[in-house]
Amino acid sequence: MTMNGDAVKVVPVRHYGRWVAAGFALLIVAMLIHTLFSKLPTGHFACQVVNGVRKCHPDLTWRFSWTIVGQYFTTSEILHGLVRTLELTIFAMVVGIVLGMTLAIMRLSPNRVLSTAAWTYTWFFRGTPVLVQLLVWYNIAILYPVLSIGIPFTPSSWALVHITTTTLFSAFAAAVIAFGLNEAAYMSEIARAGLIAVDEGQVEAAISLGMTRRQSLRYVVLPQAMRVIVPPTGNEVISMLKTTSLAGFVGVVELLGAASNIYGGNYEIMPLLIVASLWYLIVTTILSIGQFYLERHFAKGALRSPPPTPTQRLRRDVRGILRKFRTQRGPLEAVR
Amino acid sequence: MSEAMVEVRAVHKSYNGIEVLRGVDLTVARGEVTCLIGPSGSGKSTLLRCINHLEKHDAGELRVDGDLVGYEMRGGKLHERNDKQICAERARIGMVFQRFNLFQHLTVLENITIGQIKVKGVSPEAAKSKARELLARVGLENKESQYPSQISGGQQQRVAIARALAMEPKLMLFDEPTSALDPELVGEVLDVMKDLARSGMTMVVVTHEMNFAKEVANTVYFLDAGVIEESGDPREVLTAPKSERLRSFLSKVL
Numbered sequence: 001m002t003m004n005g006d007a008v009k010v011v012p013v014r015h016y017g018r019w020v021a022a023g024f025a026l027l028i029v030a031m032l033i034h035t036l037f038s039k040l041p042t043g044h045f046a047c048q049v050v051n052g053v054r055k056c057h058p059d060l061t062w063r064f065s066w067t068i069v070g071q072y073f074t075t076s077e078i079l080h081g082l083v084r085t086l087e088l089t090i091f092a093m094v095v096g097i098v099l100g101m102t103l104a105i106m107r108l109s110p111n112r113v114l115s116t117a118a119w120t121y122t123w124f125f126r127g128t129p130v131l132v133q134l135l136v137w138y139n140i141a142i143l144y145p146v147l148s149i150g151i152p153f154t155p156s157s158w159a160l161v162h163i164t165t166t167t168l169f170s171a172f173a174a175a176v177i178a179f180g181l182n183e184a185a186y187m188s189e190i191a192r193a194g195l196i197a198v199d200e201g202q203v204e205a206a207i208s209l210g211m212t213r214r215q216s217l218r219y220v221v222l223p224q225a226m227r228v229i230v231p232p233t234g235n236e237v238i239s240m241l242k243t244t245s246l247a248g249f250v251g252v253v254e255l256l257g258a259a260s261n262i263y264g265g266n267y268e269i270m271p272l273l274i275v276a277s278l279w280y281l282i283v284t285t286i287l288s289i290g291q292f293y294l295e296r297h298f299a300k301g302a303l304r305s306p307p308p309t310p311t312q313r314l315r316r317d318v319r320g321i322l323r324k325f326r327t328q329r330g331p332l333e334a335v336r
Numbered sequence: 337m338s339e340a341m342v343e344v345r346a347v348h349k350s351y352n353g354i355e356v357l358r359g360v361d362l363t364v365a366r367g368e369v370t371c372l373i374g375p376s377g378s379g380k381s382t383l384l385r386c387i388n389h390l391e392k393h394d395a396g397e398l399r400v401d402g403d404l405v406g407y408e409m410r411g412g413k414l415h416e417r418n419d420k421q422i423c424a425e426r427a428r429i430g431m432v433f434q435r436f437n438l439f440q441h442l443t444v445l446e447n448i449t450i451g452q453i454k455v456k457g458v459s460p461e462a463a464k465s466k467a468r469e470l471l472a473r474v475g476l477e478n479k480e481s482q483y484p485s486q487i488s489g490g491q492q493q494r495v496a497i498a499r500a501l502a503m504e505p506k507l508m509l510f511d512e513p514t515s516a517l518d519p520e521l522v523g524e525v526l527d528v529m530k531d532l533a534r535s536g537m538t539m540v541v542v543t544h545e546m547n548f549a550k551e552v553a554n555t556v557y558f559l560d561a562g563v564i565e566e567s568g569d570p571r572e573v574l575t576a577p578k579s580e581r582l583r584s585f586l587s588k589v590l
Contacts, residue, residue: 205437205496208388209451209503210427212419219454223441301441301483 038063068271072262073278081258082279088175088244088254093237095180100187105217107192118188125185131246134178138250141165175247183240190232194225226298234291238284255279339402341366341507341538342387347396349382356382357393358562364507364555369539371549371570374559375585380542383559384509387540388429389422400429401506427455430500434512436492438484444471444495445480448502456503463502470498474528490521494528501532508532510541546590550574558582 039061061067072078106118125133147168150159169177198221206216248257259272296307308316342364349357356379364370372380385391386398389406398405406422407414417425439447448467452458458466471477474494476487484492493513500508510529514522526548533539533552543549549556549570556570558579566573566582577583 199437201433201435201437202439204390205431205433205439205499207423208390208426208429208431209499210423210455211451212423215454219450220439224439227441298441301443301485 036064037066064274065268065271068268069274069278072268072272072275075262077258077262078255078275078279081253081255082283084172084247084253084257085241085244085255086283088172088179088247088252089237089241091176092179092183092244093240095176096183096187096236096240097233099180099184101191103184103188104191104195107188108195122185122188125182130178130182130243131249133182134175134246134250137169137178138171138174140169140174171247171250171252174250175244175252179240179243179247183236186236187233190236191225191229193232194227194229195221197228198224223298224302227295227302230291230295230298234287234294237291238287241283241287242280339399340364341368341401342370342540343397343399344383344387345397347383347386347393347398349379349386349391349393356562357386359396360559360562360564362557362564362567364538364540366538367536368554369533369541369552371553371556372540372542372559373544373546373549373556373585374565378559379562380559381511384511384540384542387507387509388426388431390431392416400425423455427451427503428506430503430505430508432493432496432500432508432510432513434515436484436489436496436516438492438496438499440484443481443483444476444487447484447495448499451499452502466502467498470501471495473501473531474498475524488521489517490524493517493525497525497528497532506538508537508539510539510543512542512544514543514545544589546574546586558585560585 040063103118103121106114107122109115141164144165146156147163147165148156148159149161150156202220202224203216206220207213211219244254245256247254248260251257253261256276259276263269263272293309296309299307340363342362344360344362347357347360348355360379360383362370362383372383374380382391386393387400387405392406403425404414405425407416409415438444439450442450445464445467448470449460449463452463452466453460468477468480471480474497476491476494476498479487479491479495484495487495497513513529514525517525522545526545529539529541529548530552541548541553553570555567556573557567558565558573558577558581560581566577566579573582574586577586
């Protein structure tokens with residue numbers, strides 16, 4: 001639309017409500033940052049009575065005792081705990097993903113026995129708390145003091161191999177099994193959703209090329225199902241990272257366990273909980289970045305153009321701002 | 337070798353108690369193009385899918401290149417073949433779908449090479465050069481690194497034809513190959529199919545393109561309610577239909 005040959009200027013709607021809400025959010029953020037780095041008022045130093053002796057907080061300045069956090073952040077005990085946490089997460093997720101995929105494929109099998117077995121597994125392991133399962137696996141020797149390999153339904157004296165259960169089930173192994181089997185129940189549902197999401201025509205096309213069921217699953221269905229499976233699996237990894245803190249209940253010294261061992265000795269509860277939390281946050285951040293690139297990889301072909309990476313987006317934004325800046329300098333230059 | 341490429345004798349098929357095919361007979365000679373026409377729900381797609389055993393027929397005899405599809409005769413009984421044998425049979429029968437069904441996660445080139453590599457055991461280099469040859473044949477040399485979602489429907493269907501041809505089939509089945517296309521894209525797909533027919537490929541085509549049937553087909557079969565109502569030379573069947581049903585069908589589509 002033109003008036004007197006000039007383009008009519010467009011004035012966008014002003015969202016006053018949004019501006020107020022954004023201002024309020026900014027205020028809260030400012031208050032949070034302020035309190036994180038605030039100092040305790042004099043005379044209110046945190047003091048505790050330990051063995052009849054009044055012991056005051058050595059960090060007399062920061063409310064969140066950042067000095068002590070810094071002191072313990074990279075001690076070998078904490079780092080060993082961190083490694084244990086990562087090991088537990090990785091092993092449990094491997095068990096969970098492999099078993100979960102198998103359960104999902106069983107669940108979709110035309111054979112009713114297989115699909116019912118998979119359904120029952122999910123029902124049981126999703127229906128009981130993971131902490132209970134952990135304690136059961138840790139104490140499994142009460143039910144089965146000796147494990148034997150032999151022929152089912154025959155006396156145990158016929159068996160060839162006998163193993164004392166406690167030698168097999170260390171606290172760490174019990175935790176991996178408990179978390180892994182529990183995770184498999186959730187992963188099977190995620191994998192099933194992914195497999196169902198792939199169009200039936202894809203399987204028909206694969207089969208009419210002469211592929212077997214297994215080949216069509218491997219080369220056609222799974223790669224496309226991954227697009228649906230990866231995002232919630234990333235969530236599961238992050239959730240598992242934090243669930244492993246339960247392993248402390250059976251004596252595995254993971255990240256939180258290491259922190260609590262330290263504060264059990266020096267009563268610096270808050271600083272050590274902050275140390276553990278910061279490490280959990282760091283690992284979660286790294287995992288989220290990994291998830292972004294993994295999702296991008298499996299989105300191949302599904303989107304006409306893949307979403308930009310953070311660096312690409314930054315470059316595009318900078319270019320956009322520069323262009324705006326240039327056109328604002330004057331109509332003469334803008335025309336050129 | 338004198339026998340027909342496809343022989344269908346008294347084939348029956350029902351879904352959940354509803355009979356879709358009620359005793360169909362059909363013969364496709366080597367090197368000939370056969371078109372199946374008929375109203376929707378008449379069973380033409382089902383018949384096509386029975387030919388490469390995507391659907392199992394319930395009764396009757398179905399032979400491709402002299403072999404019973406999906407079964408073998410032993411001791412007077414039909415035994416269903418195992419998956420491996422059925423897959424080997426299917427690899428020699430090309431199929432083109434209404435919805436293209438290209439593998440969305442693979443590029444155009446990979447769509448054409450995957451069957452050769454995984455099913456026939458062809459080396460990746462040989463598979464690629466064959467794929468490029470076929471892409472040139474369907475006029476899409478410059479699209480090999482695109483993903484299916486990045487090209488038009490007509491181009492996707494031409495890639496689907498190239499994908500089927502890569503397996504060096506002795507028979508090509510087309511299930512309404514132009515029905516999902518915008519009208520202006522139909523021509524490019526039909527041109528590829530005409531070219532294929534001229535090269536001597538045996539083809540069975542389920543279609544609503546009466547002009548294509550008239551021009552290319554050696555035989556046309558009109559299916560209605562699960563039986564062959566009329567068949568013969570397309571110029572006769574389509575211009576001077578004998579049955580009332582075909583007459584009313586043609587008056588609707590032409």
